[in-house]
Amino acid sequence: MAIVDSLDSTVVPAGERFDWWCDLVGRDTAPTRISSDHHDDFRASIGMLPMGAVGMSLLSMPAIRSERTPTLIRRSDPEAYELCLILGSDMWLEQRRTDARVRAGDLLLWDTSQPFDGRGLGIGPDEPSRAIIVHLPRAAVPLPEARINDLLARRLPTDTGMGALLAGFLRGAVDQADSWNGRDTVRLGSVAMELSTAFLAHHLDATAALPPETRRQTLLRQVLGFIDLNLADPQLTPAAVAAFHHISVRYLHRLFEQQDATVAAWIRRRRLQRCQADLVNPLYGAQPVHAVGRRWGFVHPADFTRSFRREYGMTPTAYRRLGASGAVRPTGPPDTTEDCPT
Numbered sequence: 001m002a003i004v005d006s007l008d009s010t011v012v013p014a015g016e017r018f019d020w021w022c023d024l025v026g027r028d029t030a031p032t033r034i035s036s037d038h039h040d041d042f043r044a045s046i047g048m049l050p051m052g053a054v055g056m057s058l059l060s061m062p063a064i065r066s067e068r069t070p071t072l073i074r075r076s077d078p079e080a081y082e083l084c085l086i087l088g089s090d091m092w093l094e095q096r097r098t099d100a101r102v103r104a105g106d107l108l109l110w111d112t113s114q115p116f117d118g119r120g121l122g123i124g125p126d127e128p129s130r131a132i133i134v135h136l137p138r139a140a141v142p143l144p145e146a147r148i149n150d151l152l153a154r155r156l157p158t159d160t161g162m163g164a165l166l167a168g169f170l171r172g173a174v175d176q177a178d179s180w181n182g183r184d185t186v187r188l189g190s191v192a193m194e195l196s197t198a199f200l201a202h203h204l205d206a207t208a209a210l211p212p213e214t215r216r217q218t219l220l221r222q223v224l225g226f227i228d229l230n231l232a233d234p235q236l237t238p239a240a241v242a243a244f245h246h247i248s249v250r251y252l253h254r255l256f257e258q259q260d261a262t263v264a265a266w267i268r269r270r271r272l273q274r275c276q277a278d279l280v281n282p283l284y285g286a287q288p289v290h291a292v293g294r295r296w297g298f299v300h301p302a303d304f305t306r307s308f309r310r311e312y313g314m315t316p317t318a319y320r321r322l323g324a325s326g327a328v329r330p331t332g333p334p335d336t337t338e339d340c341p342t
């Protein structure tokens with residue numbers, strides 16, 4: 001993983017690493033009282049990705065205890081909700097007399113304006129606690145504070161629906177962080193805020209409280225993600241997409257008004273992008289051209305050839321020859337978040 005401003009404790013002497021880490025975490029998130037059995041040789045790293053008003057951090061650390069006390073809150077408070085995606089060993093958090101132990105793949109929420117007691121249960125250097133933390137300004141989250149309190153220190157799973165969409169976005173943003181420019185990160189911050197807010201609203205069953213544009217953008221991203229996951233299905237049609245999301249085909253077309261393609265054209269384009277990448281990928285060099293098309297939903301070879309020629313100005317066979325000659329290189333299809341307006 002690459003991330004902007006990545007720092008590792010091994011750059012300082014062993015005896016200074018723990019204090020160095022505590023200072024960094026206090027400035028990146030919020031001041032806390034940290035203790036650890038690995039104080040003498042504290043091996044940890046922190047990466048920080050600023051995204052406009054929203055921030056994102058990637059932490060890796062051995063077992064620690066982190067306490068935010070009323071005194072520390074009075075001293076300094078960023079007034080933020082911290083939404084944490086667990087990547088490594090389990091973590092535990094207590095806030096507002098509620099506590100939860102969460103594992104890799106779960107999300108966990110806490111409030112910097114209220115005391116908490118948290119623990120990263122990393123076993124050691126080989127099995128650290130790892131997490132992506134999204135820093136959401138409390139004032140920018142359009143949900144009732146009293147309702148959000150119900151989600152603090154609770155396990156929030158990400159195996160389906162909005163949770164899976166948000167977790168996938170966070171991992172992708174961190175994995176590709178070295179490729180973003182300043183304008184990209186601001187856009188990503190808007191996406192992170194929208195998806196995080198929609199995720200919290202879903203758990204509160206408070207979607208109606210979200211601004212209409214946030215609801216629309218979130219639904220559009222769900223639709224784009226669903227399309228990408230089902231490109232291989234020949235039955236993927238606008239009607240099937242609308243039915244899965246419990247909306248009318250007419251409303252689905254309205255969602256796409258800001259895209260540069262109709263729903264059907266978008267599905268065809270994404271399929272062709274997958275085929276384009278596979279045609280010049282040596283892993284699929286022995287497969288017939290029509291098999292590549294069929295893998296991505298083109299049942300009839302003639303339809304595949306005609307669509308590919310219309311999009312790229314040549315047949316799939318000719319494009320594969322260019323790939324074999326080195327004139328083009330295999331690339332993955334672009335991420336839908338790059339095409340989705342923010």
